[in-house]
Amino acid sequence: MTQLESALKGIVTPEMSAVAADEGHTPEDIRRLVAQGVVVIPANVNHKGLKPRGIGAGLTIKVNANIGTSYDRVNVDEEMDKLQVAVEAGADAFMDLSTGGDIADVRRRLLAASDLPMGTVPIYQAVIEVVQKHGGIVNLTADHLFDVIERQAEEGVDFVTVHCGVTQETLKRLKNQGRETDIVSRGGAFLTTWMLYHKKENPLYEQYDRLLDIARKYDLTLSLGDGLRPGCIADATDRAQVQELIFLGELSDAARQAGVQVMIEGPGHVPLNQIETNIQLEKKLCGGAPFYVLGPLVTDVASGYDHIACAIGGTLAGLAGADFLCYVTPAEHLKLPSVQDVRDGVIASKIAAHAADVARGHPQALARDLAMARARKRLDWDEQIRLSVDPINAAACRRESYPEEEDVCTMCGPYCAIKLVKEYFGEKK
Amino acid sequence: MTQLESALKGIVTPEMSAVAADEGHTPEDIRRLVAQGVVVIPANVNHKGLKPRGIGAGLTIKVNANIGTSYDRVNVDEEMDKLQVAVEAGADAFMDLSTGGDIADVRRRLLAASDLPMGTVPIYQAVIEVVQKHGGIVNLTADHLFDVIERQAEEGVDFVTVHCGVTQETLKRLKNQGRETDIVSRGGAFLTTWMLYHKKENPLYEQYDRLLDIARKYDLTLSLGDGLRPGCIADATDRAQVQELIFLGELSDAARQAGVQVMIEGPGHVPLNQIETNIQLEKKLCGGAPFYVLGPLVTDVASGYDHIACAIGGTLAGLAGADFLCYVTPAEHLKLPSVQDVRDGVIASKIAAHAADVARGHPQALARDLAMARARKRLDWDEQIRLSVDPINAAACRRESYPEEEDVCTMCGPYCAIKLVKEYFGEKK
Numbered sequence: 019m020t021q022l023e024s025a026l027k028g029i030v031t032p033e034m035s036a037v038a039a040d041e042g043h044t045p046e047d048i049r050r051l052v053a054q055g056v057v058v059i060p061a062n063v064n065h066k067g068l069k070p071r072g073i074g075a076g077l078t079i080k081v082n083a084n085i086g087t088s089y090d091r092v093n094v095d096e097e098m099d100k101l102q103v104a105v106e107a108g109a110d111a112f113m114d115l116s117t118g119g120d121i122a123d124v125r126r127r128l129l130a131a132s133d134l135p136m137g138t139v140p141i142y143q144a145v146i147e148v149v150q151k152h153g154g155i156v157n158l159t160a161d162h163l164f165d166v167i168e169r170q171a172e173e174g175v176d177f178v179t180v181h182c183g184v185t186q187e188t189l190k191r192l193k194n195q196g197r198e199t200d201i202v203s204r205g206g207a208f209l210t211t212w213m214l215y216h217k218k219e220n221p222l223y224e225q226y227d228r229l230l231d232i233a234r235k236y237d238l239t240l241s242l243g244d245g246l247r248p249g250c251i252a253d254a255t256d257r258a259q260v261q262e263l264i265f266l267g268e269l270s271d272a273a274r275q276a277g278v279q280v281m282i283e284g285p286g287h288v289p290l291n292q293i294e295t296n297i298q299l300e301k302k303l304c305g306g307a308p309f310y311v312l313g314p315l316v317t318d319v320a321s322g323y324d325h326i327a328c329a330i331g332g333t334l335a336g337l338a339g340a341d342f343l344c345y346v347t348p349a350e351h352l353k354l355p356s357v358q359d360v361r362d363g364v365i366a367s368k369i370a371a372h373a374a375d376v377a378r379g380h381p382q383a384l385a386r387d388l389a390m391a392r393a394r395k396r397l398d399w400d401e402q403i404r405l406s407v408d409p410i411n412a413a414a415c416r417r418e419s420y421p422e423e424e425d426v427c428t429m430c431g432p433y434c435a436i437k438l439v440k441e442y443f444g445e446k447k
Numbered sequence: 448m449t450q451l452e453s454a455l456k457g458i459v460t461p462e463m464s465a466v467a468a469d470e471g472h473t474p475e476d477i478r479r480l481v482a483q484g485v486v487v488i489p490a491n492v493n494h495k496g497l498k499p500r501g502i503g504a505g506l507t508i509k510v511n512a513n514i515g516t517s518y519d520r521v522n523v524d525e526e527m528d529k530l531q532v533a534v535e536a537g538a539d540a541f542m543d544l545s546t547g548g549d550i551a552d553v554r555r556r557l558l559a560a561s562d563l564p565m566g567t568v569p570i571y572q573a574v575i576e577v578v579q580k581h582g583g584i585v586n587l588t589a590d591h592l593f594d595v596i597e598r599q600a601e602e603g604v605d606f607v608t609v610h611c612g613v614t615q616e617t618l619k620r621l622k623n624q625g626r627e628t629d630i631v632s633r634g635g636a637f638l639t640t641w642m643l644y645h646k647k648e649n650p651l652y653e654q655y656d657r658l659l660d661i662a663r664k665y666d667l668t669l670s671l672g673d674g675l676r677p678g679c680i681a682d683a684t685d686r687a688q689v690q691e692l693i694f695l696g697e698l699s700d701a702a703r704q705a706g707v708q709v710m711i712e713g714p715g716h717v718p719l720n721q722i723e724t725n726i727q728l729e730k731k732l733c734g735g736a737p738f739y740v741l742g743p744l745v746t747d748v749a750s751g752y753d754h755i756a757c758a759i760g761g762t763l764a765g766l767a768g769a770d771f772l773c774y775v776t777p778a779e780h781l782k783l784p785s786v787q788d789v790r791d792g793v794i795a796s797k798i799a800a801h802a803a804d805v806a807r808g809h810p811q812a813l814a815r816d817l818a819m820a821r822a823r824k825r826l827d828w829d830e831q832i833r834l835s836v837d838p839i840n841a842a843a844c845r846r847e848s849y850p851e852e853e854d855v856c857t858m859c860g861p862y863c864a865i866k867l868v869k870e871y872f873g874e875k876k
Contacts, residue, residue, distance in 0.1 A: 022615040026559040045558065066626060089860030117862055145862070155867075193872070198820045199865065200872040207864035214871050219455070233757070242602070249865075250820030251805055290766050290806035293682055316762060316802040318823075321835040322844055326758050328800050333759045337719050348685045351823070351831070352841060353848035354857045369755050376680055377719035384680070387747040391627045391679030394747075400595045402780070406750040412781060419782035421519045432517030433546055433574070435636035438584075441630040442643050443622070 020237040021061060023277040025053035033059045037072035037410035042382060044127035051075060060111070060135040060239040061238040063393020065174035069133035073109050073281065074308035076090035078380060079336045079371035082137070082310070082344045083109040083364050086116035087124055088354045094124055097133060100360040105132050107408070109345075109365035113137040113179070117204075124171065134312055135176040137241060140167045141205045155211050160221035164228055164397060171236040178238060179283060179368040181245035182222040183265035186213065188246060195232075199249035202286075208348045226269060230276040239279040241310055242266045247286030250318050254288040255296060267303035276307075281308040281342065284335075288314035293331060310342040311335050315350075325359075332367055334372025345368050365408050372407070378386040393438060417446040449666040450490060452706040454482035462488045466501035473810060480504060483641060484699075485735040487606075487708040489540070489564040489668040492605035496533075498562040500539050503712065503737035507686045507809060508800035511566070511739070511773045512538040512793050515545035516553055517783045523553050527560060529789040534561050536793035536837070538774075540667040542608075544565040546575055546633075555602060564605040566670060569596045570634045584640050589650035593657055594852060600665040608712060609658060610634045610674035611651040612694035615642065617675060618824035628678035633673020642861035668708040670739055672696045676715030679747050683717040684725060685824070696732035703734075710737040710771065713764075718742035721758060726767035739771040740764050744779075753779040756787075761796055765803025774795045794837050824865060828856040 024031050030045045032054060037059055038045040046103055049055035051088035055304040057074030063311035064273035073080050085097055104112055111134050116124045120144050144166040146208050148158045167178065182255035184206050192200070202206045209220050222229060246262045248254040266282050282304045289298055294312055300309045314331035315324060328346035336343065347363035355363065372383070386405060399416060408414040419428045426434040453460050459474045463481060466488055480486035502509050512533035514526055526545070533541055538562050545553045550572050555589050558565050573595040579589045589776040596607065613635050621629070630636045651658060662669055675691045677683040686775045695711050702709035711733045717725055722743055743755060743760035757775035763771065769865030776792035777783040784792065802810035815834060822830035828845060835841040848857045855863040 069490065088857055089862065091848070092859040107572045115857070135480055142862075156649070197872070198817065199824050201868045202864050204862055204864045205861055207867040208862075211867050212873065234820070251816045252820055290762055290802055291808075292806075317798065317805050318819040319797050319836050320802065321831060322837050322840040323798060326755055326795050327802065329755050329758050331801055333719055341592070345834055349844060349848075349858070352844040352856055352858075357828060365752060366755050369746065369749050369752060370759065372748065373756065373759055376746055377721075379720075382856065387680045388627065390747040392682055394679070395628050402750065405748055407748050408751050411751040415778060415781040419778075421743060427781055428517055428519040429781075430546070430633055431780070433571075433637075434587055434629050435633045437638050438636040439630045442639065 019281060020277050021052050021059045022055070022279050024065045025049045025208050026277070033061045033070040034072050036076045041072060041077050043076070048072060054306070055280070056308065058239050058281050058308050060176035060279070061172065061237060062174045062176045063237050064172060065129070065176055068176065071135055075306065075341065078375050078382065079340070079368040080110035080342045080445045081108065081364060082111045082113060082342060082370050083360060084113045084115050084177045084344065086114045087118035089118045091354045092119035094127065096357060097124060098127065099357045101128055101131055103357055104364050105134065107361050108368045109134065110131040111137065112134040113139070115139060115142065117142050120147065129174055135160060137179065138170055138175050139179040139205050140170050141181070141208055141340055145188065145208045145263065155208055158212055160225060162264040162386065163221060164225070164232070167229065167233050171232050176239060177241050178438065179205060179241045179243040180222050181209055181219065181243040182226060182229070182269050183262040184209045184220050184245035185243060185265055186219055188258060188262045188265060189213065191248060191323065191419060192211055192259040195257050197258065198252045201246060203245045203247055204251030205243055208211065209245060216268055216388045219247045226272065230273060231276040232279050234276060237279070239281065240273055241281050242269055244283045244285060247312065248288065250287050251289050254285060255292050259264040261297065263299060263303050266417060267305065269416070270307045272329055283307055284311040285314050287318060290316045290329060290331065290334060293334045294338040295333055297340055299330050308341040308419070309339065310344060311340045312344045313346055317347065321351045322348055325347060325363045329366040329370040331374045332370035336371060343371055369407055395435065449663055449706050449708060450488045450622070451484070451703065453706050454478045455706070462490050462499040465499050469508050470501060472505070477501060477612060483735070484703045484709070485737065486856065487668050487710050487737050489605035489708070490666050491600065491605045491667055491779045493665060494605055495602060496562055497564060497605065499777040500564055500567050502771045504770065506733065506770070507804050507811065508734040508769070509539035509771045510537065510793060510796045510800050511540045511542060512789060513542045513544050513773065514545035514789060515543045518547045519733045520783045521548035523548065523556060525555065525786060526553060526658060528786045530557055530560055532786055533789040534563060535563050535792050536562065538793045540564040540773055541773065544568060547702060550575065554599070558603055559727055566608065568608040568634050569597055569599050570637055574637045576649060582658060583818065585644045587641055589654060592650060593654070593661070596658065596678065597661050600661050600667045605668060606671040608634060608670045609651050610638055610672040611655055611658070612671060613638045613649050613674035614652050614694055615648055617687060617691045617694060620690040621675060623834040624686050626685065626687065627681045630675060631678030632672065632674045632676055638674060642841050656703065659702060659707050660708040666708065668710065669702055671698055671711050673712045675715060676713070676741065677717065680718050681714050683714060684721050688714065689728065692728060692732050696705055699733045699736045710739050713738055713740040714743050715741060716747060717745065719745045719760065719763060722747050722763045723767040723818050726764055726769055730768055732760045737770040738768065740769045741773045742775050744775065750780045751777055753777060754792045758795040761803045763800035765800060772800055780832065797837055826866065
């Protein structure tokens with residue numbers, strides 16, 4: 019049985035209990051949220067050693083790190099290092115997006131190397147196998163695509179991005195409207211190329227039941243991909259994007275009716291003033307399914323610092339109700355991320371997730387900030403370092419610039435405001 | 448005559464014309480906005496070589512970089528380097544917050560080294576002179592403080608932070624309420640120490656007319672400081688903060704009546720869900736005076752990455768109507784910033800300012816993002832690098848990871864989505 023099927027039958031699974039313990043909820047609370055389809059616990063029945071995480075309403079916001087090889091850069095050890103730093107920096111899940119080298123081997127090594135839920139985009143492997151054997155994306159067959167999905171599910175992958183909403187109807191909306199950057203999703207582009215060439219419907223839409231059968235068998239959580247996510251500010255919240263989201267809403271209903279856990283992927287490049295609208299639309303059109311957002315990036319020009327543009331958009335998205343933030347690294351739009359880029363990306367998204375949890379009034383998040391405030395008031399530097407988002411970096415900053423009076427820092431030295439007024443004000447009443 | 452006095456008499460100054468040209472407005476528009484007190488042009492009559500910048504309603508959001516020596520770190524060359532990188536990274540103004548070494552000498556060298564408007568916090572120099580000569584902050588006199596302000600004004604300083612709203616009444620509100628981190632503003636802490644020791648009113652409040660006389664003489668813009676800004680999330684938007692803001696509203700009225708340009712400084716640590724409220728309060732209580740915000744920082748635990756917490760808060764503040772963002776560097780809460788910290792801080796705040804301009808629909812900001820989107824569609828890498836927030840860094844990223852096919856990047860290589868679907872979709876209709 020999937021987590022959803024169990025929840026609907028009133029059964030509290032060990033995974034639900036584990037999530038409840040982490041989040042400060044009762045197991046029954048988690049069961050109810052999973053049954054409603056507003057929380058998912060990506061936990062493939064074949065994934066040994068998984069520590070389950072819950073994603074969705076009422077829980078802390080989770081962060082995903084995308085890693086994996088590319089055509090131009092295949093270094094499996096480096097990918098293993100990226101996973102390691104992502105875990106250390108606090109990622110709650112990761113996706114292997116490998117498109118270079120022995121993709122299946124990379125995936126198996128990554129899956130075995132941590133206790134995090136792991137996601138993939140199976141069409142990458144399917145397309146690359148087809149390109150290598152038959153020389154072109156258009157030679158992809160539906161059977162081959164579903165075969166790859168099943169192979170990955172059998173190995174223990176916990177969630178898969180499937181661009182089921184890229185339909186002939188969606189593409190018609192896109193063509194009628196026109197766009198600045200058309201399609202920037204790789205999976206979306208693969209399917210579109212195939213669909214326009216063959217003048218056929220997307221097999222992931224047309225044979226959605228086949229996908230649901232595989233997903234139910236392994237409790238593979240479907241992450242319904244946004245193949246038409248906007249690739250620039252000008253394209254945000256346009257008819258093509260909203261049309262796809264309407265399809266994803268229908269497909270999320272069908273998944274839940276089949277006992278399959280489902281979440282929805284969201285944009286992309288979105289100006290700050292449209293983020294709340296995007297979250298409300300997803301929650302309404304998709305029956306409250308957990309929303310997994312990429313960014314959103316609040317400007318197109320932050321190349322080299324897209325982790326910051328992502329953190330800005332992610333925080334407001336989180337406040338508005340997004341549940342799962344996919345990081346973007348400083349390297350986005352420029353290159354495959356390095357190990358350091360992965361680390362910087364996870365930390366920026368962890369700041370966003372935490373700041374949104376604070377704004378949503380999550381008790382655990384507020385308690386951590388309050389503990390930091392009190393450590394500052396006490397001029398307790400060890401505790402300040404321990405509580406910071408990256409204690410290793412905070413400790414290094416302090417070490418490299420040590421003050422004469424050790425209870426302050428080199429910004430203000432003896433003119434430290436907190437130290438000056440300490441005697442005049444007591445503890446908070 | 449000050450810019451405000453000229454504007455009220457219907458005179459368009461060269462400074463107004465310069466701002467108009469930069470911002471795509473007519474000179475008469477700028478005159479009207481200055482006359483209304485919703486735009487300031489900090490431009491001391493004695494500041495030679497200044498390129499005036501406008502701050503306020505209808506203009507692009509500006510970014511300030513704080514630099515300067517501290518008790519523990521006095522290296523004037525390093526401060527000159529910080530100014531240089533701040534200018535290169537796009538800062539629109541800077542403040543010299545030096546508290547170490549020969550403060551007056553550092554200030555004069557910094558003032559001469561760029562065409563940016565420069566701000567200071569004169570009470571720093573006054574207190575440090577008193578501490579050095581007389582051994583304690585409590586020996587500060589009102590005459591000495593006003594003397595320092597006048598000396599700095601005469602030298603050409605364009606704007607000064609003056610904590611005029613730290614009154615006995617404000618401190619009573621603070622004491623009655625209690626707080627987690629009391630006072631975290633250095634200027635606020637100096638004045639509070641003096642006021643509580645002497646049981647006297649703040650001279651900057653009691654003798655505000657004296658301040659206005661100096662400001663009018665040199666067209667020194669007053670930046671009414673928030674001495675009681677919240678130092679942690681738990682203290683945000685509390686009675687002490689709002690009480691001070693009410694006083695600042697009254698004082699901003701008085702300044703404008705005296706022909707003195709004025710802006711208001713704001714918090715501090717504020718959770719994302721309270722930022723819009725803070726901006727609306729300032730605009731309402733202070734008659735639309737330009738709002739100069741420090742951060743706001745949306746969490747207390749981002750030590751080492753406070754430039755990101757600042758960019759998150761600054762973007763939402765900008766969307767809600769903030770006019771002037773004071774950067775926060777990664778070093779905040781830990782140490783005096785290095786040259787690299789200053790660079791990282793300015794860039795993060797420039798991203799915030801630009802993203803907020805995009806969200807506010809500013810034509811120049813939208814045009815830049817659109818140009819980037821089109822460069823991406825064309826796979827035009829030179830133009831993408833030129834348009835990014837930090838072209839030097841973007842070019843370095845690309846150089847260090849070069850793809851086999853030179854029209855793509857190493858993230859996707861030949862599987863580049865834009866390249867794949869290019870043939871199927873034309874230019875936007």
